Amino acid sequence: MAPSLVHLPNGQTLTVSSVFAGFAFKANDLNIHNSAFPPGWTIIIESQDDLDHEVAVDGQEGHDLPRKSHTRRYRNPTLHGDNLFISSISNPSNTDFKPATSPTRQIAMMLWATLWWYFHQPKPNIHITTKGLNDHIPEDGRPKGDWRINIKREGIFKGRHLLAKLERMGIITSEDSCVGESIDDRSGEGWMGMFASQRGFWLIDPRIFLFTLSPTMHSPFPGASPYPSRPGSPNRDSFALSKADAPGDTPQGLMTPQAQSPGGPFASGSHLPTYYPPPPTIFTFTNNIRHPIRQKPPAQGETFYTRYIHSVGQFLSFRVASLSHKSPAHRGPVSDSTPNFLPPGSGVTQGSLPSIANMTINPNDTDLLHTWMNDPRVDALFGMAGPRSVQEKMLRDALNTKHSFPVIGCWDGKPFGYFELYWVKEDRLGKYLSSHDYGNWDRGFHALVGEQEFRGPHRVKVWMSALVHFCWLADPRTERVMLEPRVDNTKFISYLQDVGFYKEREIAFPHKQAALMKIRREGWEAPVL
Numbered sequence: 001m002a003p004s005l006v007h008l009p010n011g012q013t014l015t016v017s018s019v020f021a022g023f024a025f026k027a028n029d030l031n032i033h034n035s036a037f038p039p040g041w042t043i044i045i046e047s048q049d050d051l052d053h054e055v056a057v058d059g060q061e062g063h064d065l066p067r068k069s070h071t072r073r074y075r076n077p078t079l080h081g082d083n084l085f086i087s088s089i090s091n092p093s094n095t096d097f098k099p100a101t102s103p104t105r106q107i108a109m110m111l112w113a114t115l116w117w118y119f120h121q122p123k124p125n126i127h128i129t130t131k132g133l134n135d136h137i138p139e140d141g142r143p144k145g146d147w148r149i150n151i152k153r154e155g156i157f158k159g160r161h162l163l164a165k166l167e168r169m170g171i172i173t174s175e176d177s178c179v180g181e182s183i184d185d186r187s188g189e190g191w192m193g194m195f196a197s198q199r200g201f202w203l204i205d206p207r208i209f210l211f212t213l214s215p216t217m218h219s220p221f222p223g224a225s226p227y228p229s230r231p232g233s234p235n236r237d238s239f240a241l242s243k244a245d246a247p248g249d250t251p252q253g254l255m256t257p258q259a260q261s262p263g264g265p266f267a268s269g270s271h272l273p274t275y276y277p278p279p280p281t282i283f284t285f286t287n288n289i290r291h292p293i294r295q296k297p298p299a300q301g302e303t304f305y306t307r308y309i310h311s312v313g314q315f316l317s318f319r320v321a322s323l324s325h326k327s328p329a330h331r332g333p334v335s336d337s338t339p340n341f342l343p344p345g346s347g348v349t350q351g352s353l354p355s356i357a358n359m360t361i362n363p364n365d366t367d368l369l370h371t372w373m374n375d376p377r378v379d380a381l382f383g384m385a386g387p388r389s390v391q392e393k394m395l396r397d398a399l400n401t402k403h404s405f406p407v408i409g410c411w412d413g414k415p416f417g418y419f420e421l422y423w424v425k426e427d428r429l430g431k432y433l434s435s436h437d438y439g440n441w442d443r444g445f446h447a448l449v450g451e452q453e454f455r456g457p458h459r460v461k462v463w464m465s466a467l468v469h470f471c472w473l474a475d476p477r478t479e480r481v482m483l484e485p486r487v488d489n490t491k492f493i494s495y496l497q498d499v500g501f502y503k504e505r506e507i508a509f510p511h512k513q514a515a516l517m518k519i520r521r522e523g524w525e526a527p528v529l
Contacts, residue, residue: 008206009308010306012027014027014113021046024041024042040090042087043084045074047075048078048081049081079128080145080150083150084118084150086110104159107156109209111151111196115171115196119198126147127142153188166194167194175193176193198525199526203472205473208273209273264306264317264331289430291423291425297405300320300328301319303317306318306332307527311458312458313335315332316410316466318407319410320406322364323392323395325364335412368408368418369384370388371450372418378448381489404421406420407419415450416449420446423441423442423443424444428509442482443474443480443482444481447464464495465499468524469527478521479521479522480520482516484509484514484516493517497517499528
């Protein structure tokens with residue numbers, strides 16, 4: 001069973017508890033009056049056994065015999081047999097808070113959070129057994145299926161056009177792509193076979209589902225009052241500045257329970273989604289290479305990816321490296337973060353309190369690189385040892401490179417490694433590949449782990465798959481991610497293969513013999529959890 005405490009990628013948590021025929025989700029933000037989520041919602045989830053069709057023993061086409069399905073209470077995930085719908089939503093009173101400007105977006109947000117919980121559960125057996133066709137061969141030789149959960153047109157999902165809107169958002173899909181014959185859009189024809197797949201879910205950018213609730217001007221509840229504290233009497237001063245306009249405070253959006261400066265990937269000051277589609281393709285030339293104009297990376301010190309890793313019990317995040325003489329303060333969530341319960345008008349913000357998230361006890365990025373690059377283990381592979389000026393120049397060059405940018409990886413805000421994300425076409429790697437080996441949007445990265453305490457095969461697989469995950473989310477046109485480790489770095493190559501990379505061939509660079517490692521979007525299922 002998935003953990004009852006669900007950590008969303010921004011640090012916000014939900015408590016999931018079992019109820020009759022389903023599960024109740026409760027938002028754990030004490031400041032519910034400015035919470036993105038409603039106080040809670042309930043889902044109904046059930047499992048059906050033997051959903052696959054039985055093939056006649058004679059194996060002749062056209063003689064498929066449907067099995068009798070058995071519906072039971074959900075206990076563990078099944079490959080194709082789970083059915084889900086949201087049965088009820090607990091919303092605050094409309095007399096105190098404006099109703100959702102977009103109820104569809106709010107429902108999509110709740111469905112996304114529900115699927116986040118569901119796809120963190122133990123993966124079911126993916127091998128498909130068909131009686132009379134493949135049940136006589138070993139299980140490992142049977143075909144594999146795609147893990148999915150069916151979305152039933154019941155409860156909240158019976159809205160007239162709701163499933164159609166959710167399908168347009170990409171959170172659910174159907175194999176029935178025809179228009180259909182019915183002219184009555186209330187019949188639900190064509191919307192009975194909707195589902196969400198594990199593969200599709202992890203390729204959706206969560207920033208699409210941002211949503212906030214705004215207090216009404218006559219509400220007696222201060223925007224930052226802790227729940228369930230008793231509200232005080234309203235006064236003129238309480239409306240002079242809204243929370244979003246308070247000096248020194250960053251507005252909080254759906255995915256930002258804590259103030260962030262600069263904002264992380266989920267920070268929103270406008271109560272609008274922070275996801276923007278990639279720009280249109282416009283070509284230019286660099287060093288006689290025709291390539292798309294690249295969008296600018298995030299700013300120095302900005303966190304662009306964060307996710308709680310249940311198997312480690314910590315948040316993994318990636319931020320752009322910085323030339324600042326101070327260590328960039330970590331603005332993302334950490335595993336021991338606390339909710340914001342500060343009273344309004346106190347003049348104190350959560351971000352200003354001493355915490356692991358904002359302590360600057362770490363060395364700056366240049367000093368980190370100086371230490372890491374002079375480690376004999378790292379120098380043997382990276383070859384950038386030397387005085388601090390060597391690493392500073394390396395970082396300056398990386399920040400001024402048009403086709404790549406430098407990255408610092410962090411566990412709970414503590415730096416552990418250095419990475420460089422690049423576009424293959426303009427990189428030196430592209431010169432050694434033929435045009436059919438890569439596309440305009442394919443990416444690669446270089447990697448090193450500098451901190452001894454964060455080494456180990458499991459953590460390596462986690463951050464490897466997370467970087468690949470970011471590449472898929474950053475641009476849906478990216479079809480491949482590549483690495484070119486030295487051929488004698490067999491341990492690293494083994495880790496790459498464990499997370500889905502394959503060795504295509506070897507490349508003879510002037511400075512090394514490299515293994516060309518690739519992973520394709522089509523063959524990728526999910527990040528390591």
